Amino acid sequence: MRLAGYEITRFQFARDRVIGDSQVRISDVNVAALELIDEHGRRGLGFVQSLFHPLPAQAEIARVFAEEVWPGLEGQSPMGLVHRVSRPRGGNQRAPSLPFHEAVQVALWDLLGHQQGLPLHRMLGSRRDSVRAYASGLDFHLSDAEFTELFGRADALGYTAFKIKVGHPDFERDLHRLNLLARTVRPGARIMIDANEAWGVKEAAAKLTTIREAGFELLWVEDPILRHDFDGLRLLRGLVPWTLVNSGEYLDAAGKRALMTAGGADILNVHGQVTDVMRIGWLAAELGIPVTLGNTFLEVGVHMAAALPEVEWLEYSFQNLDHLVDEPMAIGNGVITAPDRPGHGLVLSAQARTRWSAPDILPRDGLGPAPPAAYK
Incomplete structure (x- = not known):
């Protein structure tokens, strides 16, 4: 049950309202879905977020991930990776060029849940x-x-x-x-x-x-x-x-x-x-x-x-x-x-992959209308 591959899907769309605080103002969503895939085809999902600026094009996100993150994941067990304790020393301790840290943790735990047949909680x-x-x-x-x-x-x-x-x-x-x-x-x-x-x-x-x-x-x-x-x-x-x-x-x-x-x-x-x-x-x-x-x-x-x-x-x-x-x-x-489904219970939708994906950077005036608001 080792990691065998990954898929990255980039999204960019307008928010239904401006959000922010006393220091920041945000009007767009700029995220990429990271799916880690094991040797049996099971997927774990996490999201790479950029609050203030569009993420690079999807091909560039994938290139950075392949060079900076994937070598430390490929062929390894999610169970071992989520519990690994690294020794903090020198220049080895640096963030990747894009904000993958949270996405990787969430995707690994989600995949582990699918492998074990258990909800994350x-x-x-x-x-x-x-x-x-x-x-x-x-x-x-x-x-x-x-x-x-x-x-x-x-x-x-x-x-x-x-x-x-x-x-x-x-x-x-x-x-x-x-x-x-x-x-x-x-x-x-x-x-x-x-x-x-x-x-x-x-x-x-x-x-x-x-x-x-x-x-x-x-x-x-x-x-x-x-x-x-x-x-x-x-x-x-x-x-x-x-x-x-x-x-x-x-x-x-x-x-x-x-x-x-x-x-x-x-x-x-x-x-x-x-x-x-x-x-x-x-x-x-x-x-x-x-x-x-x-x-x-x-x-x-x-x-x-x-x-x-x-x-x-x-x-x-x-x-x-x-x-x-x-x-x-x-x-x-x-x-x-919390859902009773395996992992964190969230699965990237087929509609998201087609209707809302944006492989290339879009200009602000090219985002179109925001998705319909869903209050709950």
């Missing part, structure tokens, strides 16, 4: 198959009308927790958005905010105090200050004891470990690299620090969320990517359920 040791999802707008660049429509629809779908983007240069706008959210969603909803490192320590403390005095009880504030300011994050935790500091999103596994041991997180934010997430999640459990799953492509993070202790929430951001796979993750009434 079961292979990871889960005791459940579902977790609560909160509605995240990625809403910084939306108009008030678009903001209200998005969160009003999320409320109608049964979500009970909502996260909005803050960190605007005009703090009154942040307060306005919180008021708008409160008028849009159900009474008693849980509210989180995400500043994406827009503030300094004292600024964050002052603004969070003002938010509380305005009557808003926050479940957490996410990435309020710079990611590596561990002393500042620890200080902020003490300055605002009425809310939780959610941090670690932008750090790799080593950075997350340093963050936790420095006391810089009430909640640790992790994403989609399965092996890395499980290793850092085990350490978080040892340190008594809860974990939350941020955005993961097509919500594959539900498997890690179901397997790790103390995970209460997974982020869902209405990113309109479901058309890429046959059966997306099931979400209803603010709960996401």
